[in-house]
Amino acid sequence: DSGVTQTPKHLITATGQRVTLRCSPRSGDLSVYWYQQSLDQGLQFLIQYYNGEERAKGNILERFSAQQFPDLHSELNLSSLELGDSALYFCASSVGGGGDTQYFGPGTRLTVL
Amino acid sequence: QQQVKQSPQSLIVQKGGISIINCAYENTAFDYFPWYQQFPGKGPALLIAIRPDVSEKKEGRFTISFNKSAKQFSLHIMDSQPGDSATYFCAASISPGGKLIFGQGTTLQVKP
Numbered sequence: 001d002s003g004v005t006q007t008p009k010h011l012i013t014a015t016g017q018r019v020t021l022r023c024s025p026r027s028g029d030l031s032v033y034w035y036q037q038s039l040d041q042g043l044q045f046l047i048q049y050y051n052g053e054e055r056a057k058g059n060i061l062e063r064f065s066a067q068q069f070p071d072l073h074s075e076l077n078l079s080s081l082e083l084g085d086s087a088l089y090f091c092a093s094s095v096g097g098g099g100d101t102q103y104f105g106p107g108t109r110l111t112v113l
Numbered sequence: 114q115q116q117v118k119q120s121p122q123s124l125i126v127q128k129g130g131i132s133i134i135n136c137a138y139e140n141t142a143f144d145y146f147p148w149y150q151q152f153p154g155k156g157p158a159l160l161i162a163i164r165p166d167v168s169e170k171k172e173g174r175f176t177i178s179f180n181k182s183a184k185q186f187s188l189h190i191m192d193s194q195p196g197d198s199a200t201y202f203c204a205a206s207i208s209p210g211g212k213l214i215f216g217q218g219t220t221l222q223v224k225p
Contacts, residue, residue: 002156031211043157043202043215056212090156098211099145104156 003027004105006091012111018079021108025072025093031055032074033094033102034066038087049074050097081112115140117205119216126223132190134219136203139184143205147213148177148188151200160201161188193223 003026013019025032034046045058049068060066063081068074078085088107094100119136126132136146147162163170163177163186170177176189190197203216 002158004156033211033213035213042217043204043213045212045214048211058212092156094211096211099206099208100211101147101159101162102211102213104149104158106154106156 002103004091004093004103006105006108010109014113015081017081021076021089023074023091026103029093029095031094031097032068033092034076035090036087055097083112086110086112115214117203117214117216119203119219123220126193128223128225130193132193132221133187134201135187136216137185138205142207144208145206146186147204149202195223195225198223
């Protein structure tokens, strides 16, 4: 158990809908990262927050957004969902803003029908 | 230039054998190279990591070999066990940022 929690574990929704994925980092970790894992694209970095501020952005679609709250938990919002958004979404956390070990949560499996 | 290329895509090894997975990168600014292990239904877990100031790092049965001039690094699993059967990802990042660039993954099967 990495100490990173993600909810929900599974999510099934329809095209065009909006969903919110939640992540709680390990106690004491200030950074939260979001990654998308799909069969064709592999593990792709989406976005990083450090102590409430956006730190780095990857190949995140404009339909996706994220935030980190004062209690350091983070949410990833996915809107106008398409079939191709079906994937595993992982959250990871680390102590500092970079170069530290990243601990991954168990992931949220999103299925868009 | 931000890519990390990993090979082979899949690997079958007999119990007790050596598993070797290779990765190559182009961006010389990368300075942190972790390997992650992922079991089905689980998130990736850090196995071992190296920085370019050393050429080799060993932790138990797992060894990273790093060749800075060739821009390549590899994971060696000695005395491979069926419990090592998993998907392995190499990754790279540039300090001080934390964004990890992952290889495509290698599915390892260790036969008893």
